[in-house]
Amino acid sequence: MGVLMYGPSASEIDIDDRLLAHLKVVMLSKLRRSESFTISWDIDPDQGSGRETIWIHPAIPLRFRFSGSRPPQLNRAWLDQLARAANRGDLRLSTEPPSGEQVPHPLTDFS
Helix, strand or coil: CEEEEECCCCEEEEECHHHHHHHHHHHHHHHHCCCCEEEEEECCHHHCCCEEEEEECCCCCEEEECCCCCCCCEEHHHHHHHHHHHHCCEEECCCCCCCCCEECCCCCCCC
């Protein structure tokens, strides 16, 4: 389980490593272009249920911490799905589509 640390107090949001790797690519792509957006997710019923949303802005501190040491192969369909949601302004955390082209991780595979 990875962690997205966000804001000046470094609030920690637990996110599966695989999803976090995909979010990292999409989020950094948006932030490099100085584009702000929200990320929303459902809260587990054992934590009170509901939904949570955070505002992502280039000036707000952001850090990714992964529990695994190897970056995963990225699913092109999932990246596209997440990017489209971010471009609409609200990136909802979603499960991985059942199929999709696996692409090398952009920060580790330079071939």
